Amino acid sequence: xxxxxxxxxxxxxxxxxxxxxxxxxxxxxxxxxxxxxxxxxxxxxxxxxxxxxxxxxxxxxxxxxxxxxxxxxxxxxxxxxxxxxxxxxxxxxxxxxxxxxxxxxxxxxxxxxxxxxxxxxxxxxxxxxxxxxxxxxxxxxxxxxxxxxxxxxxxxxxxxxxxxxxxxxxxxxxxxxxxxxxxxxxxxxxxxxxxxxxxxxxxxxxxxxxxxxxxxxxxxxxxxxxxxxxxxxxxxxxxxxxxxxxxxxxxxxxxxxxxxxxxxxxxxxxxxxxxxxxxxxxxxxxxxxxxxxxxxxxxxxxxxxxxxxxxxxxxxxxxxxxxxxxxxxxxxxxxxxxxxxxxxxxxxxxxxxxxxxxxxxxxxxxxxxxxxxxxxxxxxxxxxxxxxxxxxxxxxxxxxxxxxxxxxxxxxxxxxxxxxxxxxxxxxxxxxxxxxxxxxxxxxxxxxxxxxxxxxxxxxxxxxxxxxx
Amino acid sequence: xxxxxxxxxxxxxxxxxxxxxxxxxxxxxxxxxxxxxxxxxxxxxxxxxxxxxxxxxxxxxxxxxxxxxxxxxxxxxxxxxxxxxxxxxxxxxxxxxxxxxxxxxxxxxxxxxxxxxxxxxxxxxxxxxxxxxxxxxxxxxxxxxxxxxxxxxxxxxxxxxxxxxxxxxxxxxxxxxxxxxxxxxxxxxxxxxxxxxxxxxxxxxxxxxxxxxxxxxxxxxxxxxxxxxxxxxxxxxxxxxxxxxxxxxxxxxxxxxxxxxxxxxxxxxxxxxxxxxxxxxxxxxxxxxxxxxxxxxxxxxxxxxxxxxxxxxxxxxxxxxxxxxxxxxxxxxxxxxxxxxxxxxxxxxxxxxxxxxxxxxxxxxxxxxxxxxxxxxxxxxxxxxxxxxxxxxxxxxxxxxxxxxxxxxxxxxxxxxxxxxxxxxxxxxxxxxxxxx
Numbered sequence: 001x002x003x004x005x006x007x008x009x010x011x012x013x014x015x016x017x018x019x020x021x022x023x024x025x026x027x028x029x030x031x032x033x034x035x036x037x038x039x040x041x042x043x044x045x046x047x048x049x050x051x052x053x054x055x056x057x058x059x060x061x062x063x064x065x066x067x068x069x070x071x072x073x074x075x076x077x078x079x080x081x082x083x084x085x086x087x088x089x090x091x092x093x094x095x096x097x098x099x100x101x102x103x104x105x106x107x108x109x110x111x112x113x114x115x116x117x118x119x120x121x122x123x124x125x126x127x128x129x130x131x132x133x134x135x136x137x138x139x140x141x142x143x144x145x146x147x148x149x150x151x152x153x154x155x156x157x158x159x160x161x162x163x164x165x166x167x168x169x170x171x172x173x174x175x176x177x178x179x180x181x182x183x184x185x186x187x188x189x190x191x192x193x194x195x196x197x198x199x200x201x202x203x204x205x206x207x208x209x210x211x212x213x214x215x216x217x218x219x220x221x222x223x224x225x226x227x228x229x230x231x232x233x234x235x236x237x238x239x240x241x242x243x244x245x246x247x248x249x250x251x252x253x254x255x256x257x258x259x260x261x262x263x264x265x266x267x268x269x270x271x272x273x274x275x276x277x278x279x280x281x282x283x284x285x286x287x288x289x290x291x292x293x294x295x296x297x298x299x300x301x302x303x304x305x306x307x308x309x310x311x312x313x314x315x316x317x318x319x320x321x322x323x324x325x326x327x328x329x330x331x332x333x334x335x336x337x338x339x340x341x342x343x344x345x346x347x348x349x350x351x352x353x354x355x356x357x358x359x360x361x362x363x364x365x366x367x368x369x370x371x372x373x374x375x376x377x378x379x380x381x382x383x384x385x386x387x388x389x390x391x392x393x394x395x396x397x398x399x400x401x402x403x404x405x406x407x408x409x410x411x412x413x414x415x416x417x418x419x420x421x422x423x424x425x426x427x428x429x430x431x432x433x434x435x436x437x438x439x440x441x442x443x444x445x446x447x448x449x450x451x452x453x454x455x456x457x458x459x460x461x462x463x464x465x466x467x468x469x
Numbered sequence: 470x471x472x473x474x475x476x477x478x479x480x481x482x483x484x485x486x487x488x489x490x491x492x493x494x495x496x497x498x499x500x501x502x503x504x505x506x507x508x509x510x511x512x513x514x515x516x517x518x519x520x521x522x523x524x525x526x527x528x529x530x531x532x533x534x535x536x537x538x539x540x541x542x543x544x545x546x547x548x549x550x551x552x553x554x555x556x557x558x559x560x561x562x563x564x565x566x567x568x569x570x571x572x573x574x575x576x577x578x579x580x581x582x583x584x585x586x587x588x589x590x591x592x593x594x595x596x597x598x599x600x601x602x603x604x605x606x607x608x609x610x611x612x613x614x615x616x617x618x619x620x621x622x623x624x625x626x627x628x629x630x631x632x633x634x635x636x637x638x639x640x641x642x643x644x645x646x647x648x649x650x651x652x653x654x655x656x657x658x659x660x661x662x663x664x665x666x667x668x669x670x671x672x673x674x675x676x677x678x679x680x681x682x683x684x685x686x687x688x689x690x691x692x693x694x695x696x697x698x699x700x701x702x703x704x705x706x707x708x709x710x711x712x713x714x715x716x717x718x719x720x721x722x723x724x725x726x727x728x729x730x731x732x733x734x735x736x737x738x739x740x741x742x743x744x745x746x747x748x749x750x751x752x753x754x755x756x757x758x759x760x761x762x763x764x765x766x767x768x769x770x771x772x773x774x775x776x777x778x779x780x781x782x783x784x785x786x787x788x789x790x791x792x793x794x795x796x797x798x799x800x801x802x803x804x805x806x807x808x809x810x811x812x813x814x815x816x817x818x819x820x821x822x823x824x825x826x827x828x829x830x831x832x833x834x835x836x837x838x839x840x841x842x843x844x845x846x847x848x849x850x851x852x853x854x855x856x857x858x859x860x861x862x863x864x865x866x867x868x869x870x871x872x873x874x875x876x877x878x879x880x881x882x883x884x885x886x887x888x889x890x891x892x893x894x895x896x897x898x899x900x901x902x903x904x905x906x
Contacts, residue, residue: 320714
């Protein structure tokens with residue numbers, strides 16, 4: 001990659017940081033003792049995780065009857081939460097894979113934390129499958145293998161089984177990608193380690209990395225191959241999640257735009273979650289010079305684009321329902337907007353389509369507070385999107401006598417809380433014991449994109465003007 | 470790479486394209502030959518003489534929405550071909566604008582060296598768009614089922630309640646307003662962008678880059694909506710009963726990858742003539758990646774639409790694929806599969822390796838195949854609804870396409886002469902010169 005940078009490009013590493021500063025700044029919290037604030041937050045998430053775990057155990061002990069489902073609404077919070085978490089789990093691998101293929105230098109500061117987030121979010125999503133299985137210990141029945149129980153076999157025609165394949169593949173490749181990227185940094189920590197125990201552990205984890213040219217060559221090659229594999233995977237996962245609904249004949253579910261629109265929505269919510277996590281990380285770990293306002297602004301732009309794509313998809317669905325002349329389809333959409341769940345629909349519309357448009361204003365895009373708040377709003381909106389799609393399409397089916405409403409029980413809520421506890425528990429462990437920024441890759445863009453070593457193109461030399469700085 | 474001792478002078482980047490009189494002559498001959506072939510083809514088909522694949526009227530048809538109206542089959546086929554090509558080339562033209570705008574919005578540096586090439590494409594919009602408008606005025610009733618006599622009139626024997634239910638959107642006045650608006654907005658915004666681009670050459674400085682970035686925002690917002698609505702209007706409403714929420718993006722994906730392929734071909738042919746000195750295999754590699762990726766994107770959208778309709782198997786939706794699969798005696802099966810083969814399978818395998826994307830010959834073959842594949846995409850999108858059993862592939866098709874292609878190349882070449890082929894004061898230009906992947 002070339003080190004020449006145009007004058008219009010802002011630096012990605014500020015504060016005059018040197019190569020050594022990167023190592024110091026990122027390794028500091030891995031090597032130091034856990035801070036008090038970390039302990040407090042970790043304590044809170046452990047408590048939440050414990051309470052949630054009780055709820056999950058009760059779900060399994062007592063059975064799914066303790067959820068708020070009824071015979072009309074047979075899918076509600078479980079699948080809403082599942083899709084919500086899977087969606088969040090999209091941004092990490094997207095940043096890593098697609099942005100690597102597009103040679104985006106800004107990815108290097110945010111990819112590590114985003115990928116970790118992906119992995120934890122997918123674990124949270126998977127936990128709803130296990131809960132919904134009722135008998136979690138039989139979950140392996142999802143795997144198609146010849147068995148001794150008779151003629152039992154998975155239904156290959158069902159998009160739910162495609163989900164099992166897609167998500168497990170995605171999870172494996174994401175873990176692999178994340179781990180491969182960690183190896184050089186783990187070696188750095190190994191080489192700096194003072195105690196025997198951490199030397200041993202980080203030594204084991206860094207798999208004998210020796211940093212010679214050949215190893216780096218392989219590192220780059222593996223990254224590129226994994227990026228190539230991950231890119232279609234990122235798309236396939238949420239595509240297949242959308243098939244769970246769209247292959248059916250339920251009005252509001254059966255619509256051909258679902259696959260790309262679900263993918264866009266997933267990227268949308270994933271970036272919002274990355275924003276939230278990184279804003280906290282950069283503040284607590286003092287990484288403002290690596291995760292700069294430029295990074296945040298760029299992510300906000302992606303949120304605006306994907307939010308607008310989602311908005312166009314909403315409007316397209318509405319339009320086609322009207323245009324098609326199919327009365328069931330038309331009713332499904334009118335019921336969404338003006339039926340008993342109107343508040344969920346308008347919450348979705350406001351949070352996903354309207355408020356992200358505030359990011360068109362540069363000062364809002366570059367404001368930490370606005371970014372944080374709007375990112376939370378995005379994920380509220382995306383939760384409502386799934387709820388609206390799932391529950392409003394089901395609760396008034398073809399026979400009015402079976403129309404029903406859904407309300408969550410305390411166990412529904414407790415199971416959702418469980419995943420929050422799990423997510424933050426895992427993320428905090430990651431943030432403490434592993435480097436949250438990919439040091440090696442940030443160092444690779446220092447020449448072109450840092451404040452300290454810039455080689456800037458001077459524009460308009462022929463007319464000799466407009467040279468900034 | 471480049472250290473501080475390196476000299477980069479924008480003035481040296483300037484290159485002016487010479488549209489030679491011999492190229493002009495060849496292209497004019499191409500246009501005239503296209504017209505002549507079209508007329509001969511039309512005459513022969515009207516007399517029942519076939520060259521190429523001709524499907525005469527004996528195919529009983531597959532119960533499609535009445536084609537018994539108005540013009541004889543051969544004339545319908547001529548009109549259908551004109552409409553299809555006008556739409557196809559409108560797409561290629563507007564994708565030039567789309568490509569440039571995306572480059573600005575994504576802060577892409579590598580493409581700054583070749584951006585003047587796609588930037589010239591929208592110059593063809595007034596012609597292809599004008600043809601669309603003229604055709605609509607002259608043959609709207611032939612082209613669109615919803616324009617047929619009496620379909621919206623409850624008193625008429627041709628009354629169709631479903632189509633009448635769409636009259637709030639599919640009506641003459643609104644359709645004309647929309648079509649004029651699309652062409653007008655796309656072309657108008659391009660004129661502004663093109664002027665800014667030329668001013669950047671003349672004056673220099675980074676302010677033009679920011680201005681063009683702002684304009685790109687406006688265009689992308691406009692195109693985000695109009696790319697779908699124009700697809701509904703110009704293509705989906707041909708099969709008036711049918712609907713699919715994916716259709717807008719599917720139609721766009723087909724336009725987009727075709728536009729990328731045309732850009733690649735144009736860049737390579739300019740390079741072969743000795744222009745674009747600084748474009749090397751790294752830039753071509755990126756164009757190759759784009760074609761590869763967006764062929765897959767098109768396939769993704771195509772497949773998602775197909776699978777969901779196939780799986781749910783609802784009669785009002787599956788009819789679309791039934792018609793293309795087995796309707797009209799199966800005449801659309803071939804274009805349907807040619808489209809998939811050339812639009813997906815071939816580019817997918819052809820552009821898989823790195824070396825393939827860095828080799829001019831490979832790129833030329835791949836790009837040409839993509840263009841042909843997507844020509845057939847539009848063919849199978851439009852022809853079943855436009856001409857039904859009267860479709861064919863012969864002199865009419867060759868002639869129309871030759872005419873449009875020659876006219877497109879002529880207009881674009883003429884446009885290329887109006888500014889340096891390299892935007893010499895583009896602030897990202899030096900990045901592009903050093904582009905290395």
